[in-house]
Amino acid sequence: MNTRRISLLALVAFGLAGPWIGIYPTFLMKFWCFALFACAFNLLAGYGGLMSFGHAAFFGGGAYFGGYLMKSLGLPNLLGIAAGGIFGALIGCAIGFLAVRRKGIYFSMVTLALAQMVYFLAVQLPATGGEDGLQGIPRGEILHVLNLADNTHLYYVVFAVFLAGFLLILRIIDSPFGQALQSIRQNEPRAISLGYDVQKYKLAAFVISAALAGVAGATKGIVFQLASLTDVHWTMSGEIILMTLLGGIGTLYGPILGALLVVALENQLASTAGSWGQVILGIVFMLCVSGFRQGIVGTVAGWWRRVRPGPATRACPRTSQSHS
Numbered sequence: 001m002n003t004r005r006i007s008l009l010a011l012v013a014f015g016l017a018g019p020w021i022g023i024y025p026t027f028l029m030k031f032w033c034f035a036l037f038a039c040a041f042n043l044l045a046g047y048g049g050l051m052s053f054g055h056a057a058f059f060g061g062g063a064y065f066g067g068y069l070m071k072s073l074g075l076p077n078l079l080g081i082a083a084g085g086i087f088g089a090l091i092g093c094a095i096g097f098l099a100v101r102r103k104g105i106y107f108s109m110v111t112l113a114l115a116q117m118v119y120f121l122a123v124q125l126p127a128t129g130g131e132d133g134l135q136g137i138p139r140g141e142i143l144h145v146l147n148l149a150d151n152t153h154l155y156y157v158v159f160a161v162f163l164a165g166f167l168l169i170l171r172i173i174d175s176p177f178g179q180a181l182q183s184i185r186q187n188e189p190r191a192i193s194l195g196y197d198v199q200k201y202k203l204a205a206f207v208i209s210a211a212l213a214g215v216a217g218a219t220k221g222i223v224f225q226l227a228s229l230t231d232v233h234w235t236m237s238g239e240i241i242l243m244t245l246l247g248g249i250g251t252l253y254g255p256i257l258g259a260l261l262v263v264a265l266e267n268q269l270a271s272t273a274g275s276w277g278q279v280i281l282g283i284v285f286m287l288c289v290s291g292f293r294q295g296i297v298g299t300v301a302g303w304w305r306r307v308r309p310g311p312a313t314r315a316c317p318r319t320s321q322s323h324s
Helices: 005-018 025-045 054-072 077-099 102-124 152-175 176-187 187-192 198-224 235-247 254-272 274-291 295-307 311-323
Strands: none
Touching: 005 025, 005 152, 025 152, 025 198, 025 235, 025 254, 054 077, 054 102, 054 198, 054 235, 077 102, 077 198, 102 235, 152 176, 176 187, 176 198, 187 198, 198 274, 235 254, 235 274, 235 295, 235 311, 254 274
């Protein structure tokens, strides 16, 4: 059994056992929402090489749109989550069409500028509740069987949404599309010379990432029954970048670990450090980036590869002895 399969089984086991090992369910639900958000961002930035500064637009937009449909139109919660993903994909298509034509910092600045327009709409539109946010998003129930007012029932729905999104990302990374996307990140001129339509690949990755971020936002809206301006503010984009870099950008499980660390630190510092919490979080981030240049998971994986050489490396001493 390879390392990836063991890691996936451990992740599923932790998810299933979460409410029964003494961890507050609401904390875990928030963690899984941000873990999906971080994995969606990592698909674009880690595997596509596109550093977006505006992903909060999709996360917050999905929360507002899905929440509004569930609250005002009585849409079932699972359809509301799907609607959040569709809204994220549509906004992602519009923003991505303009942004992928740029490279480097210009791409990042375009995504930030367009995301701020979404923030402005969230402040101004009457349907969003302005500075009060969209409150009272109903949790509802599933098939008249699972009452999601129960935190345990809702927890397993949130975990199922995360797991479905994560498995989709895993499948995309291993697909020919994912391999082409990584080749574009590593050497774009070579990919163009091989006949790849680079712009279409980038736009497709952008839309998929935005859709998954919208799903994460709509799910978080159900958990807290609220979509607020914080969800669509540029600081949310910075927070998700922090999670991804801390865990390890371009790794499968790095964003999940980063989300867990940041959510846990924020939860702890909010009750102990008050307004100094963000300062302490920034210091922790600088220390981790200085000590783990490739993120925690990336650095540990590199260390493990050096300590545990592959079969070809282990065969070298025997080969030299036979020649002697």
